[in-house]
Amino acid sequence: MNFNLQHTCADSAARAGMISTAHGDILTPIFMPVGTVASVKAVHQRDLADDVKAQIILGNTYHLYLRPGTEILHQAGGLHRFMGWERPILTDSGGFQVFSLAANRKLKEEGAWFRSHIDGSKHLFTPEKVVDIQRIIGSDIMMALDECPPGTADYDYAYHSLQLTQRWLKRGWDRFKATEGLYGFSQTFFPIVQGCTYPELRRESAKFVADLGAEGNAIGGLAVGEPTEVMYDMIEVVNEILPADKPRYLMGVGTPANMLEAIDRGVDMMDCVMPTRNGRNGMLFTMNGILNMRNLKWANDFSPLDPDGTSFVDHAYSRAYVRHLFVSQELLALQIGAIHNLCFYLHLMDEARRHIIEGDFSQWKRAIIPQLTHRL
Template sequence: MDFQLIHTDAKSSARAGIITTDHGLIETPIFMPVGTVGSVKAVHISELKNDIGAQIILGNTYHLYLRPGLEILRQGGGLHKFNSWDRPILTDSGGYQVFSLSDNRKLNPEGAEFRSHIDGSKHFFTPEKVVDIQRIIGADIMMAFDECTPGNADYNYAKSSLELTEQWLDRCLKRFAETECPYGHRQTLFPIVQGCIYPDLRKRAAENVASKEADGNAIGGLAVGEPTEKMYEMVELVNEILPKDKPRYLMGVGTPANILEAIERGVDMFDCIMPTRNGRNGQIFTKNGIMNMRNEKWKDDFSPIEKDGASFVDSLYSKAYLRHLINVNEILGLQIASIHNLAFYIWLVKEARKHIIADDFSLWKSKMIENVTRRL
């Protein structure tokens, strides 16, 4: 993987760049739709490409390991061939999923023992195994195995958790250096900066990660319960340390406003389940604010979902029709909402890129945050 920094905004740390992988180019800042089990929920591959404009999607190591399983993925030629997505893929290491199974997992220096959320069967992830799984999945960008520390963790827990993550990172990097992609394309491994909300731990973690000289770096353990301002503070601190010539990926974040604030602080890559999950629950993000499509006020509003919107569904369907579909639990409603929200998120980061290159990002961002946080 290669990264070229194209431009940095004159009045902020916002950056525009290009990531080059064997499956294509990624223009940053970028938002990556989440395809946890090998598909972005309710969205067809052709819609992701042509209507939404996704340049890269995510898969998840934990979920794909459980279903369909490694043998099927191997026989299928990796996830790119299995799901017919010929553009870049990034895989989460499964660390967050193991974190979310707090009642059904045990951590020790060797790895993480957990029980499947599907059938209760027992499994054990080591850093080496997580690298091997991601090799078989075939992701262009792989994540190091880490412990995602809760946002409200006390200092001693966060410190011991970071020490474990750092030990696991060294083992991941060693295993990565010893192995190759079984499908012939280049793969890369991103370390993850942890440290909860404690500045000294985040500084230590960022310095350690920077010393590894990886192709890119991730910031994890944020948007997991800590105050929003603490998240921004940690992002700013970490990005002062992480190398400027490598892409920075803020994992699992977030709202449109979160993304714009993080871009201003120097983040290049984002993912979040919010556009699809919230869309399936009737929440629509637009350039002028947020709509709850279950509200009575949209019942007889026959105007487009969004005027001059980012996707074909915006002008094709009315607010009244989308409200009807969502209220009767029609699958088409979930599809329309998911397509719209993903297209909006990707439109947002593309607009951010334009304004970074034009050196007026901060001015545009201030106005846009007012719009996207408004309740309609």
């Protein structure tokens, strides 16, 4: 993988670049649609490529390991071939999913023991095993196994969690360097900065991660219960240390405003289930504000769904029709909502990149955020 930093802002840390992988180039800043189980919910791969124009998507090691399983993925020749997606893929290590199991997992020095949410079977994720699984998946970018503590964790918990995460990281990094890809192309390993909401722990973690010299780095453990302003503060603390010539990936964030604020602080890559999840529930994001498609006010509004939208669904269907689909619980409503929101998120990234290149990103960001959060 190669990262070419192309433009920087004079009045902020925002930057534009290009990540080159074996499956194509990625223009940054970028939002990555989440395809947890080899599918971005309610969206065909063709629509992801041609309409959404997704440059990279996510899969999840925990879910893919449990189903369909590594044997089937290996037989298929990796995740790209299995799901019919020819562009880059990033896989999360499953650390967050193990964290979310809470009562059904135990963290030990060897790794994370957990019970499957599918059938209750018991499994162990070690840092080495997670690398091996992602070798079989064949993602372009794989993530290290870490513990993701809650945003409200006290200092003692956060400190010991970070020490465990760093020991796991060293083991995972060693395994990655000692192994090779299975399908004839190279893969990249991203370590993850943790440390909860404690600046000194975040600095320690960021330095530990930076010293590894990986081709890119991630920021985890945010948007998990801490106040938004604290999340922004932690991004600034970390990005003061993470190398500027490597891409920075903020995991699991977030709202359109969150993304622009993260970009303003030097983040290059982001992902979140919000656009597809909220879209399937009738909440649509636009440049002029947020639409609740179940609202009675749209019942006889025959104007386009989003006159300024970039998807075919924005111009093919009226607000009245889309509201009717949601109220009638038609599956087509879920597809339209997911596609619209993903197109909006990718368009927002395109606009952010354009304003970074033109040199007025900060001014544009301050003007656009109130519009994005307005309820129509």
